Amino acid sequence: MGLFRSHCYSIYCNSLWSRFKVATLNRLKVCHTDKRLLGLPRWCSSSLAFARNGVNNLDVIRRHSMFSLMSRVELCANSSITSVRQSSAYVCGPIQQRWLGLLFVQNVG
Template identity: 90%
Template sequence: MLRCSKRKFSYCSREVKMGLFRSHCYSIYCNSLWSRYKVATLNRHKVCHNDILKRLLGLPRWCSSSLAFARNGVNNLGVIRRHSVFSLRSRVELSANSIITSVRQGSAYVCGPIQQRWLGLLFVQSVG
């Protein structure tokens, strides 16, 4: 499918291609709830996300993904995930719903794997 899409959109402007990338690759539903995936699985997802951008732009696979994202004004997978986590966490913390309040006050929420993953994504840990 990606090869077909690459041919189909090869004559589109960079702006159109970036619009397509944003509309199709930013919507990673429920990624803020990913807490049980292994690091290797998340890394494979990141590589796939990077490859989609490079193929859409006709860049070689070995070129810098960071540079491709920066030059084209689109977010990489890490930024997309942090934004999703921050958005969901903010809504949970500010919710007045009695069920959400009850869950938020429970130890499963405070000390659970999702909260640990959220904190790991949102806060940079200083290195010795």
């Protein structure tokens, strides 16, 4: 599990992803939960194995990464970062929209 965490938690810059197809993200989720990486038989639940071993799923990893970056941007006192943060490109841009979409997941049903 330690090896899995070190390799699969490091999805660099995933908090900046704003343009991708849902099918692409779904393929990434399938790769992330590949039972062969965990050494599990086909019939075993990878979700249950993750839960028992304290391993986060891809959605949780992405939310943590995004929230971490968003918090650092909001608290940064650097003048360049502040000017970008106050621009309409940041406030209304695709990255901000993706962040808000990840933070405020709506339950349907």
